[in-house]
Amino acid sequence: MDDLLPKWVAVEVAAHDDYTAALLPEEAVALTDRTVESRRREYTAGRTCARRALERLGVRGRAVPTGGNRAPVWPHGTTGSITHTAGYCAAAVARRSDVRAVGIDAERRTVLPANLHRMICLPEEIAWFEQRRDEDWWPAVHFSAKEVVYKLWSPIVGTWLDFLDARLTIDPEAGEFEARIEPKRLADSPGAPSVFRGRFHVAPDLVRSAGYITASDLTP
Ligand SMILES: CC(C)(COP(=O)(O)OP(=O)(O)OC[C@H]1O[C@@H](n2cnc3c(N)ncnc32)[C@H](O)[C@@H]1OP(=O)(O)O)[C@@H](O)C(=O)NCCC(=O)NCCS
Incomplete structure (x- = not known):
């Protein structure tokens, strides 16, 4: 996905282990016992990619919860986007000083x-x-x-x-x-x-x- 965006957008594409990584508590509340496994995996991969992309901007250990309109809630000073489809997941994140919104x-x-x-x-x-x-x-x-x-x-x-x-x-x-x-x-x-x-x-x-x-x- 980084081939489609400027260099100042940090892009991370999910690897195999990202689909089963640990979520932060504020992120995990979006999933329940009734959440199907495929949804659990894509959500987890998206959050894991998002946090790794944020780290590349110097933002560490911050959760990316889900907002009321189902959009990710990005840490202060950042914005980004998440996408997943069968076998592919990516997150793109940028500083708000560079960009108002990113979509992938x-x-x-x-x-x-x-x-x-x-x-x-x-x-x-x-x-x-x-x-x-x-x-x-x-x-x-x-x-x-x-x-x-x-x-x-x-x-x-x-x-x-x-x-x-x-x-x-x-x-x-x-x-x-x-x-x-x-x-x-x-x-x-x-x-x-x-x-x-x-x-x-x-x-x-x-x-x-x-x-x-x-x-x-x-x-x-
Ligand atoms: C929200 C929507 C765009 C997601 O697209 P999708 O192809 O179904 O799924 P993707 O995997 O690409 O994207 C899903 C991610 O979009 C993000 N998302 C959801 N709602 C969002 C919103 N309101 N704003 C920004 N991002 C949003 C979330 O991160 C979600 O993943 P998550 O639930 O794991 O956090 C789609 O479901 C939808 O509602 N589309 C109808 C509106 C539309 O597209 N109109 C066209 C206008 S020209």
Whole structure:
């Protein structure tokens, strides 16, 4: 994931033992006796990666609990993002002096069913990837990039954002995306960023996306 982000973002990808590492008490409260094993493992790997990334910024021994909106609560002066999918987990963390929000997402490269396309993509976006039918990963790239947009929007604006509230443009050669928030959504979100940019990478089995928002991105 560090290939998609600037050097000042500390990125950690989970290794085998991270899925069974110890949690700090403030983190462990997010899990109960009823939590299924796969969820316990991904949550543990995410927190372990997050704390290791924080250590690289000089923040040691601090917990990363779960907030009311399910987002991680980052230690004072830091922000970040966690993603997990089958066989892959990563965390990215940065200092708030460098960045207002970081978003990362990883998805298995599966062919998304057509009925899902209409739920996550605007007609222009569907038309774009229907012209590229031989490259069947573009719906998954849209999905992943839009999850990044939500992970950037949520900590800054603090509200829900629907998949159809963002209009995505993809530059396949550069591996970059740009998401413009629909005007009607911006009208009820004063101060929200109108544009989110990020990068993506498509591997045979995995789609990864990442982006960040700096203070200057928020200046009107
Ligand atoms: C929250 C969401 C983005 C997570 O994405 P996902 O692909 O399902 O799962 P990922 O593994 O990539 O990410 C899960 C992590 O996201 C983080 N997360 C959850 N809610 C979050 C929020 N509101 N803001 C930021 N990060 C959040 C958590 O760290 C979570 O892992 P954890 O529970 O182990 O801590 C997704 O479940 C969701 O609700 N999407 C709908 C909203 C959306 O994407 N809109 C598109 C707008 S264009």
